Amino acid sequence: QVQLVESGGGLVQAGGSLRLSCAASGRTFSRYAMAWFRQAPGKDREFVSGISWSDGRTYYTDSVKGRFTISRDNAKHTVYLQMNSLKPEDTAVYYCAADPSSGVSSWTYEYDYWGQGTQVTVSS
Numbered sequence: 001q002v003q004l005v006e007s008g009g010g011l012v013q014a015g016g017s018l019r020l021s022c023a024a025s026g027r028t029f030s031r032y033a034m035a036w037f038r039q040a041p042g043k044d045r046e047f048v049s050g051i052s053w054s055d056g057r058t059y060y061t062d063s064v065k066g067r068f069t070i071s072r073d074n075a076k077h078t079v080y081l082q083m084n085s086l087k088p089e090d091t092a093v094y095y096c097a098a099d100p101s102s103g104v105s106s107w108t109y110e111y112d113y114w115g116q117g118t119q120v121t122v123s124s
Helices: none
Strands: 004-007 010-013 018-024 033-039 046-051 058-060 068-073 078-083 092-099 118-123
Touching: 004 092, 018 033, 018 092, 018 118, 033 068, 033 078, 046 068, 046 078, 058 068
Parallel strands: 010 118
Antiparallel strands: 004 018, 018 078, 033 046, 033 092, 046 058, 068 078, 092 118
């Protein structure tokens, strides 16, 4: 079992930055692919970014490339999402997810564990 707890969301003006954190329980955290998804009101949950456990390779959806950076600290059982140059369209609830396979998927059904979400609101 893995429990995920997100933090770091909040209200920020356009152009600002936030860093989300996802703290994970479980001794096998280092062997999980980790990802961030987001869900805006009335929209489906979408993949934002992911990081594999085997080689640390990172993946991003096109709309956040160059602005967001995902990283992980296996010793602290934590994954981060640094979000810069935020835009109003980044407003959503952001979820952390864990997948016990080595690769990163953009499909929600591939992930076995989810956090409760943290709200990010970007004002114009």
